[in-house]
Amino acid sequence: LHGRKTASGAKFDQAALVTAHRTLPFGTTVTLCRSDRPWRCVKVTVVDRGPFVKSRSWDLSHRAAQALGALNTGVVPVFVQEPKGERD
Secondary structure (H helix, E strand, O other): OOOOHHHHHHOOOOOOEEEOOOOOOOOOEEEEEEOOOOOEEEEEEEEEEEOOOOOOOOOOOOOHHHHHHOOOOOOOOOOEEEEOOOOO
């Protein structure tokens, strides 16, 4: 996939902190944290559509998966960290 065009029109870069999501607008930045290790978080930008496995919500670049420590397992539970001050 590296170097191929994404749904947003940008070239996919596996070294970038990017993700695919089915519904969030392109360019949306979110912080994903591992549910089982909440101190492991990564800030990613939505650049593509997917994943196409219904039980999954995010498809991460290699670098983003590495930041979450997900390279060995391939799949890890995550949650979106809400920005501080957003729910006041």
